[in-house]
Amino acid sequence: MKTFLASFLFLISSIILYSQEDTLRISLVEALDKGLSNALEIKAHDLKITEGELNLLKFNESLKPNFYLDGILPNLSRAIESRPLPDGRDAFVNRSTMYNSIGISADYELPGNFGKLTAVSSIQRLDILRTQTLPYSRNYFFTPFKLGYQYSPFQFDETKWERERINILSEKLTLEKSHVREQIISEIIEKYCSTFELQQELEILLEAAENNDRLTQIQSRLYDLGAIGKIEILRLELEKKILTENIEELKSSLTINMIALNEFIQIQAFDNRAIQLMKPNIDLPSDMNTIEVKDAFANNTYFNYKNYALQKDLEAEINRIDQTKDISLSISASGGANNTNTDIDQLLIGMQDQENLGISFSIPLNGYKERKINLEIAKEQYVQQEIIFAQERQDVEMDLESLVTTFNNLKTRLNYVEDRLKQSEEIYLLSQREYLAGAVTLTDLNDARSQMINDSSNQVSLNLDLIITYFKIRSICLFDFVSNTMLVQ
Numbered sequence: 001m002k003t004f005l006a007s008f009l010f011l012i013s014s015i016i017l018y019s020q021e022d023t024l025r026i027s028l029v030e031a032l033d034k035g036l037s038n039a040l041e042i043k044a045h046d047l048k049i050t051e052g053e054l055n056l057l058k059f060n061e062s063l064k065p066n067f068y069l070d071g072i073l074p075n076l077s078r079a080i081e082s083r084p085l086p087d088g089r090d091a092f093v094n095r096s097t098m099y100n101s102i103g104i105s106a107d108y109e110l111p112g113n114f115g116k117l118t119a120v121s122s123i124q125r126l127d128i129l130r131t132q133t134l135p136y137s138r139n140y141f142f143t144p145f146k147l148g149y150q151y152s153p154f155q156f157d158e159t160k161w162e163r164e165r166i167n168i169l170s171e172k173l174t175l176e177k178s179h180v181r182e183q184i185i186s187e188i189i190e191k192y193c194s195t196f197e198l199q200q201e202l203e204i205l206l207e208a209a210e211n212n213d214r215l216t217q218i219q220s221r222l223y224d225l226g227a228i229g230k231i232e233i234l235r236l237e238l239e240k241k242i243l244t245e246n247i248e249e250l251k252s253s254l255t256i257n258m259i260a261l262n263e264f265i266q267i268q269a270f271d272n273r274a275i276q277l278m279k280p281n282i283d284l285p286s287d288m289n290t291i292e293v294k295d296a297f298a299n300n301t302y303f304n305y306k307n308y309a310l311q312k313d314l315e316a317e318i319n320r321i322d323q324t325k326d327i328s329l330s331i332s333a334s335g336g337a338n339n340t341n342t343d344i345d346q347l348l349i350g351m352q353d354q355e356n357l358g359i360s361f362s363i364p365l366n367g368y369k370e371r372k373i374n375l376e377i378a379k380e381q382y383v384q385q386e387i388i389f390a391q392e393r394q395d396v397e398m399d400l401e402s403l404v405t406t407f408n409n410l411k412t413r414l415n416y417v418e419d420r421l422k423q424s425e426e427i428y429l430l431s432q433r434e435y436l437a438g439a440v441t442l443t444d445l446n447d448a449r450s451q452m453i454n455d456s457s458n459q460v461s462l463n464l465d466l467i468i469t470y471f472k473i474r475s476i477c478l479f480d481f482v483s484n485t486m487l488v489q
Contacts (some may be wrong), residue, residue, distance in 0.1 A: 024267065027278040028192055034265040035188040036181065045177040052170035059166055063159070065108040070122070075099040096129040103143075109159065115151030118334075123347075141340050142347040146354065148334035154325035161316045172309045175302040178488045182475035188264050189280075189471045193464035195257040196277045200460045202250045204453055209243045211432075211449075212236060218436060228438075235442045282467050285481045287411060288404045294397055296479040301488045303396075303478075307389040314382040321375045332358045400476060407469045414462040421455040428452040 036042065078096045085091050103122025110117065123142045130136040216236045222228045258275055267275065297303070337351045431448040434440045474480060478487045 023274045023276050025276045025278060026265070026267070028189070028280040028282065031192050031261070031265045031277075032185060032188055034267070035184060038264070038266045039181075039184050041180050041184065042177065045173060045180055049170070049173045049177065052166065052173055056166050056170060059162060063109070063111070065106050068105045069102075070105060071102040073100055073102070093133045094131045095134060096131060098127040098129060100125045100127075111159065113155055113157040113159065115149055115331075118148035118150070120146040120148075137342070139340060139342055140344050140347055141338065143338040143354075144348075144351075145337065146334060148332065150330070150332045152330045154323070154327055154329065156320040156323045161319075164312065165316070168309050168312055172305055175305050175488055178478060179302045179475075182471075182478060182487055184264075186468075186471045186475040188261075190468050191257070191261045191264065192277065193280060193468055195254065195261050196280065197457075197460055197464050198250060198254040198257055199277055201457055202247065202254055204456055205243060205247050205250060208449060208453060209240065209247065212240050212243060215432075215435075215445075216240065232442055239442075239446060280464070280467055282470075283482050284466060284470050288407050288470075288473070288481065290401050290404045292481075293400050293404050293473060293477060296477040296481070297396065297400060299486070300476075300478050301486070303393075307385075310385055310389075311382065314378065314385055318375065318378045318382060321371065321378055327361070327363050329361045330359070332356075396476060400473060403469055403473050403476075407466065407473065410462055410466045410469060414459070414466065417455060417458045417462060421452070421459055424448070424452040424455045 076096075076098050078094070080092050081095045082090045082092055101122060101124040103120060105118065105120045105122075107116060107118045121144055123140065126139045126141070128134060128137045216233070219228060219232050219236060223230065223233055262275075334356045335354065338354050339347050339349075339351050341347050341349075428448040428451070431440055431445045435442065435445045470481075474487070479485070480487055
């Protein structure tokens, strides 16, 4: 509940500021909306998520059979060829040819690293052009179909891993967007609250300066009547100079903070209009429990999935080294039909079978130790990542414990400060009356005012620190402790 003086000062400052047509009033909710809508980090993550979806579509397309239309239209060749004669000499003849070919082919990578299927159908035409030594001739070569199969065992299934990698990356980017969003919210709130705190301090000092001016006028009249000495007027004038200096310093700091805040909220009319920040109105938990917060962090999907993605990368490297053997074996087989004829109409008559089978292998005589060492290195890296993740989790949990302690301490301190503020406001009001009556000195009045300003500033500062601390906890856990909901989109 607002105290009387704080309410009075806020009302007066609001009336003065809001009456200006060139003042733009911004609430924390509006600042968050503008900041999030203008955040380049979120826009960049949206593009990355779209890119991941496109990569998945591209990968799925790559798993489908590939079809090709192949052709050579034409290939002209002219050469001087050597031909042996019966008497052992060589005769050189001019040979010119034209080669044309057209066909269709297809290939398909079988899932599970089980090899590759191929299919071909083609027709070729070879024309030997007439020269001085050779007559014109023409031949057709026709392969209506040819099926092939290639298989290389002892290989890591890159296709399976690539699918899993793309899905992991897509899920990680989606979760990371929620993390980035909460980080931006926390940063905007911190900048907003620090700027609002300066704004409130400035309003308090401006009100103190007005009170000082009123006292100076009253004391000047008393001095003219000879009721007080010159020293009281000089003290009030000195106090005014101190207040003016502090006000100018606060104005400068407030301008700098407002510029920093505007980098997030990006108000186009910032240079033309003054900005008045409204008091943050945020629901906060009554208190926070360390165990509850740590449980929420333990269920932080983004933090856990980030480590899961790194572990899957390392697991894939271990499997790649383990499954890709030094021994290589390649099996290829093909079968089909073909025919050759000078007349294209006769190509389907007298088809000839065509079969091919090939097996090749390679067994290295050394290198086994190097492969074993590489496998051990990959396993060590996996264990190191588990240790790094455990240490990172422990560090974050310690930070959360510190933040929870800070939050609860701020709550306790705020209760004390609010009680003290009520007393300091009452003391200041009484000091003003007694000073005018000559019962207390100006020093007593300044001490009472300083105490009231200090307590009022502390109340504002503690309230804002509570908001900042809570949203730091919230951004780490990705959990809203007010509504008890997870913040992962």
